[in-house]
Amino acid sequence: MESERIKTHIIDLLLDPNNYRFIDRQDYKAVPNEDVADTRIQQRTFNFIAGKNNENISDLIISFTTNGFLDIDQIQVKKVDDKYLVLEGNRRITTLKYLYDEFEKGNDVGKLVENDFTNVNLVEIKDEDPVQHLITMGLHHISGKKRWNAVNEAQLIYDLIYTHNKQENEVCDSLGISKFALRRSIRTLSLIKQYKESDYGDQFLPPMYTIFETVVGSPIMKEWIGWDDEEYRATKDANVERFFSWISRSDETELTDNGEEVKLKKDPIITQYRQIKEVASFITDFKAINRMEESRSIAEAYSFSDAIGEAKLRNAIENIKGSAKVAFNFNEFMTPSDYEDINNVKLKLDALIPMQQALILINEKKAAKYFEAVKNQFSTFHIEQYRKLKNIDVSNIKRINIFAGGNNMGKTSMLEAFYLLSQLNDINTYFDLEKYRGKFSNEFHSVWMDKNFISDIDLSGKFNDSSTSLKIKTEATEEDIERTGYLSTIISEAIVADSIFTSSMHLYSNKEPELRFTSSRILCKSAFTSPYRYNSSLLQTAHTSAVKEGYFEEVKNFIRKKLDPSIKNIELVSEAGENRFMVSTENAEKPIDLTKYGEGLQRVFEIALLLGYCRDGILCIDEIDSALHKSLLIDFTQFIQEMAEKFNVQIFLSTHSKECIDAFVENEYPDDDLTAFALTEENGKILCKYLEGNKLKQLVESINLDIR
Template identity: 35%
Template sequence: MAEDNRQFDANKKQVSLKNLYLDPNNFRLIHEPNYVEVSEQSFKDKSVQHRTSQLLVGHKNRNIQDIIDSFKANDYLPVDQIQVRPLDAREYLVVEGNRRVATLKYLQSEYEQNAIDIGKLNSDIFSKVPIVLYTDSDEMHHLTLMALKHISGNKKWGEWNQAKLLEKMHSTHGLSEKDICKRVAISKVELRRSLRALSFLQQYHDSDYGDQFKEDKFPIFREIVRNAALKDWLEWDDGQYKSQNAQNSGFLFSLISTEPLENEDDEGSVSYADAHLEPALVTRDDIRLLSQIINDEKAIEQLKLTRDINAAYRSSNQMFREHQQAAIKSISNEIDTLGQMVIQGDSLPDLESALGRLQSIINRAKASNLAGVEQKTVFHDRIDAHFSELLVSNYKRLQDLRISKLSRINLFTGINNSGKTTLLEAIYLLCRQNDFFGLLEVIRRRGKIAEDRINPEWFIEQIPPEIDISGQFDKAKSTVQIKHYKEENNQIDKSFYLESVEISSRYAENSLKSLTRIFKGRERETQADRIKILCPSVFSSPFFLNEPHRYAQFHYKSVQSKSLPKIVEFIREKVIGTVEDIRLADEMQRFLVTDRVFKETLDLTGYGEGLQRIFFISLLFASAQNGIILIDEFENAIHTELIAKFAGFIDELSKLFNTQVFLTSHSKECIDAFVKNITEINELSACALVENEDRIVAREFTGKEFRRLVEAGNVDLRRAK
């Protein structure tokens, strides 16, 4: 008789509970950490049965408490059959009903040894358990029984357990896909999805992260292999059920796993810290989001930086496209509706106005494919020289201010309102070139306003009438000019339009321009052929808006560059000797300190502001590699005794990351600290901003010049004339 139509001999009887043996290879148990597959010869071994019982019962009866409660309340009701097969003449292996048998064994033991109350459960059940005996020894029959109940039936197992049973039917017993689907009553789609997921899981097991697998990850693998975009990205081979792109699959495996953090000592030896980064992808929804941004380089870089799939999605063009497509679809539907109506003559002006606005959008889209999208790249990945000179022709109080003795570390000082912070802003704007977000950052952070709370009218009021800044960067001239005005463009919707911001920039032979229209009550629009920046730039000021998510990004870069242990070591050796580690802790973006004095980790905010400022400034450098850092009021909150030590560490970090540093200070101790602690004095410059005939001018000194002045006497750069 054909395999599919075989008949199996079965009969009902009652047997003693002691003659029933739990199945140690039950597929319900394969996800348990202590699960071990055993041979049939060992099924009756006491240690095997004890372990199987423990796995089925769970900690404090967690896995069987529902059955215990049912038995006590209702007695034993043979609603579901206990199916067994013979081991020998009078002993049987439970094929189906292992959890119920384990519950009965537990209750029998407690009843006979501890006299517990078993409620309405009749104790006769312990010697007369109703079973259905199958005499056929074919394992496929027993697998089919389990599959019918726990895959296609009403007592479904978890996806991992289901998949492993299907795999055994297919791989171990050689059943065809058609036979399995017919036996188990599932579709070929479901079967193949499970087999693909198991195959991809094997690649995960073979990876560096394979020891992290738990059965609750399996739904993620099923979601991956059902997703067409991810399969294309993985270069999935449906013949071998395997990803052919090792780099992409490795990256994906890292996202669904915890990522250990490395510590590197001064000799380059690497050790692994107890701390780690949590998985970036933990649910099916996370996988679906990933599939939508997988080909968006900007979003993937954000994902690598933050390990936050939602932040990556928000940074992608996908949200913009979805909003745009929804708007276009809505317009199309409304046009269809209008087409079915009789239009009155007095409505024609409104229709013509709408047509004009729509045509304006079409024209703008043809002229630029960057509307509403932020795109930034640097001119060079690696630079040989930073800024060697600056000219602030027009920015706020600074007019025709020239600085020509710049070096790797640059100190600016002066009395209050002498333009120190303004100078740092000018340098930052020059770095950002035709990037509108550079101007936005400077204005909103000085105003201590979050990006989503900017009043567009207030923003326009803060923009100087004209901005003109230039400099020599990496041996090439760079300029940026910014102005804002009202466009005389009849195609702009004037009911919302406020003003336009035009940014013109030039670096070497590269001329760029961007135009951003500011509206009230709707998103701004940016048009540009491309947007480029000179280099990475980070601006830190104790007077700016504090945004914790930025420091989370700085922390990740420091971890990635392996500079975080160096920062913690400096704090331990120079600031607080009991600090062992500082790590980003959770989604609240708190930093927790491991301190030998305390049993529990402490929030960094529980320490003094000086320690916090030292830590946060140090984090900036990895994010400004091959770029610049601007630090306003460097000495703010830092104790005088620490300034000299920290100055030396700033010198060390700037060399490590090839970073040019610009900092302002009111403190003579701070200025002298850099003069005395920088290792190469020719890599330092000092500049005093002083007022001269209603203009701010620069009094400049090279490091060597200023050191000679300091050594010659008690010179105070702040009071230079």
């Protein structure tokens, strides 16, 4: 490649608009040779290189004004008409152009003099070899000290191989890089090109390069996306599209109760390359992946994953086996204190298997019911202490029990109290309530739980003609446990007749809580539903129960008759490991996700399913009228009363709507088994007063009574 040293004025130099330094920019477009001298093209190129407020050349500005222009590295150019296009040294020429403009304005340019601008030393390349030019740039910006962004480096390597047909060994030898680095760059750029061809392609930014690089560097992720090293392309289209959605922003449209469309923007789930390793650890666990997409949280999916839990268990068992073998081989060195330590470990190992089995039962809400049969549920109830409710007796409890009152009167707390007592020493029930109270969508930290346990809980009542009670308190345990990071212990003690059931949860600041219990029982099957809480697994379980018992048709018929006659069917559909309720309707060719319907229909669907699920138990419905139009209340309240009798379910519900209370009274269902309670405050104390169904009906009809 022939070259010649020349000098020329700074104004005769053209910046290269196709420089590799910024080909990764979203607004970059390749410029034909005949347009490179265009004034607008040159200004845009200057802005690209200099950056906002010259931030990309600020170091050179300081260097040139302090030390002058030091002609150390060659500035290579080629002739373009009567000017010269800069091939190598675009950032330095951009800096000189900026300082020349300052010089012309009479501003201080430090040690630079006019000759630095009028006689710039250059090397003119004649008969340019494009391959050699790329290699020269690669030596400067890939192997050398003046590194480009990784995506620019990969693009140059890619062009040498696929545009100029160079062999891998030639490129490696020319640039001084390994074949591993070369192939990693090509794989990464190929996956990026696939991303750019997708619906999310306009969101690519250079910092995302390391995310793609980590994916093609992970054997597990490569297998999951179906990476083909012959075609340099991911072949499992569904998984690839799913991965692209995780690293991208998305826009979703939802309908409000008024039928108005609301657009929601969701941020990417994965924003850093380090997160790829976490996702790879549970990528084959469909449940964990679905949980990640629902919660938009990698941490929640990680903790939810069966694969992660199993891996931790296997690792722990292997550690125990290895440590036990070492201890056995060197047992001659044991001292009396060592025997004590070993004995404590043995006690924990003895308790390990039954405790783990019990944990699974608790977590899956399969704790055994205390009563084989339930004729009648709660007949009396006493709250000695629960949140702001203190020393309250609730008597004359019927099948349908309405709690009404103004804001902050303790309506939700009243329902939670019934629900807690029904679940006896299932301490996870209390933790679930606290999670929703604290507005945590996912897991929450033990430190928060420890700080926010404000007061003991003391509940009692008569259920199925048997006395029952529940006390939950916190204290420092006297057990021999690991004390590092220990915070406190929450203890739950339940009594039914003469049987006592206890459980405890040790809280730590540095590890997961530890659950301990000898036996776990519940009074009956129960559920707590609120417009502010959603439990998809419970709803799916309730659906399964409704289908098996033939009750699901009644739910759909009520929705068709009272809410939307166009609905043909509602089905629980599993696709790619994710379960969703899909609605077939006469107005649409394809089934529609239930969540696309209004909150009112979803609320009716949930409550109706839970009525059957809670057979022979209790159902607590918070803010029952939320999202329901008043025209539906009479029919829906009658449906609730009919199903509650059919399935022997005792209902506790809250409302602040007079129309809702009126609906229970005015519907055609008998009011003999209906009681309404008014929660009021007098002298700082919450009081609970009741009115029976028939008496309530008389008062509502005669004086339009509002018990709120």
